[in-house]
Amino acid sequence: MAKKDDMLRLDSQLCFSIYACSREIIGLYRPLLDDLGITYPQYLVLLVLWEQKECTVKELGNRLYLDSGTLTPMLKRMENNGLVKRFRSQQDERVVLISLTKKGESLKERAYCIPEEFLAKSGFTLAEMKEMLVRLQSLRKQMNA
Amino acid sequence: MAKKDDMLRLDSQLCFSIYACSREIIGLYRPLLDDLGITYPQYLVLLVLWEQKECTVKELGNRLYLDSGTLTPMLKRMENNGLVKRFRSQQDERVVLISLTKKGESLKERAYCIPEEFLAKSGFTLAEMKEMLVRLQSLRKQMNA
DNA sequence: TGTAAATATATTGTTAACAATTTAATTGCA
DNA sequence: TGCAATTAAATTGTTAACAATATATTTACA
Numbered sequence: 130m131a132k133k134d135d136m137l138r139l140d141s142q143l144c145f146s147i148y149a150c151s152r153e154i155i156g157l158y159r160p161l162l163d164d165l166g167i168t169y170p171q172y173l174v175l176l177v178l179w180e181q182k183e184c185t186v187k188e189l190g191n192r193l194y195l196d197s198g199t200l201t202p203m204l205k206r207m208e209n210n211g212l213v214k215r216f217r218s219q220q221d222e223r224v225v226l227i228s229l230t231k232k233g234e235s236l237k238e239r240a241y242c243i244p245e246e247f248l249a250k251s252g253f254t255l256a257e258m259k260e261m262l263v264r265l266q267s268l269r270k271q272m273n274a
Numbered sequence: 275m276a277k278k279d280d281m282l283r284l285d286s287q288l289c290f291s292i293y294a295c296s297r298e299i300i301g302l303y304r305p306l307l308d309d310l311g312i313t314y315p316q317y318l319v320l321l322v323l324w325e326q327k328e329c330t331v332k333e334l335g336n337r338l339y340l341d342s343g344t345l346t347p348m349l350k351r352m353e354n355n356g357l358v359k360r361f362r363s364q365q366d367e368r369v370v371l372i373s374l375t376k377k378g379e380s381l382k383e384r385a386y387c388i389p390e391e392f393l394a395k396s397g398f399t400l401a402e403m404k405e406m407l408v409r410l411q412s413l414r415k416q417m418n419a
Numbered sequence: 420t421g422t423a424a425a426t427a428t429a430t431t432g433t434t435a436a437c438a439a440t441t442t443a444a445t446t447g448c449a
Numbered sequence: 450t451g452c453a454a455t456t457a458a459a460t461t462g463t464t465a466a467c468a469a470t471a472t473a474t475t476t477a478c479a
Contacts (some may be wrong), residue, residue, distance in 0.1 A: 136389045139321045144299045146410040151296040154398035176284045223457040265291040271397035368427040
């Protein structure tokens with residue numbers, strides 16, 4: 130049963146390596162994000178809004194793979210911290226639109242250093258980084274098929 | 275500023291790809307783990323215990339990169355579900371030892387299919403899987419340096 | 420030996436992830 | 450037109466991650 134047992138060894142599990150890596154990266158980002166007064170998932174929301182200024186909760190969920198059960202309370206916290214505004218669409222009252230405040234907008238300038246810092250600490254070249262990105266995206270596509 | 279802005283695009287962020295992948299894999303595992311009556315982090319605890327039968331909370335934390343703030347309540351839940359036993363070491367009363375119950379032990383047999391299922395769904399060959407594993411481990415090592 | 424430092428776990432409080440359900444608005448179609 | 454099905458968010462409840470702190474035990478060494 131040694132071979133069978135090998136499959137169940139913690140250190141041979143890709144899933145664990147990805148899970149641990151994710152948490153480690155978030156830990157690396159934490160002091161930087163603390164300076165901006167945001168958390169990692171909030172940073173992801175801002176990334177989307179820095180790209181497109183305004184979007185619906187639904188669209189945010191599609192980009193980040195999160196549902197309203199996660200997003201609604203998080204967006205309320207961000208609203209309380211003055212980062213975003215929330216309001217119902219006039220055309221369709223079911224839809225909630227999220228847009229940046231001046232404060233949320235202004236954080237972008239201070240965020241450029243974050244991916245740079247990560248690239249530096251990762252020890253990867255930009256090419257290796259992209260290679261990895263492609264593999265992970267194909268993994269995700271596969272799993273959805 | 276287009277190039278600078280590119281760095282902040284959600285889809286060019288390796289960190290997001292890893293974070294999203296991690297959650298997606300856990301989602302893939304969920305129905306299988308539901309059958310066993312455990313969650314993903316609990317599965318990781320069992321992986322360690324299937325390897326070595328008994329260990330301390332400290333050792334579990336070292337393997338899984340989790341602290342007592344996460345482990346203590348989780349291990350209590352696992353104890354309530356009859357999966358593990360918890361008891362203080364006789365030699366050092368600070369230390370809490372975790373060991374498997376018959377029930378926890380017996381789940382191993384039903385868990386072999388989980389990494390197999392993942393390998394199948396990932397669309398990766400075993401070699402590609404290992405390649406990826408190595409890269410992620412080196413990324414983790416780098417970040418800790 | 421006695422006490423300060425170190426160590427292991429537990430506790431408290433905040434944020435997040437997600438299933439399941441609810442509420443409200445819109446759409447489709449008999 | 451009117452009502453059933455669909456859709457978008459919000460709500461509720463459970464588990465987890467983690468910072469900060471507390472408690473209890475052990476170790477080190479003055």
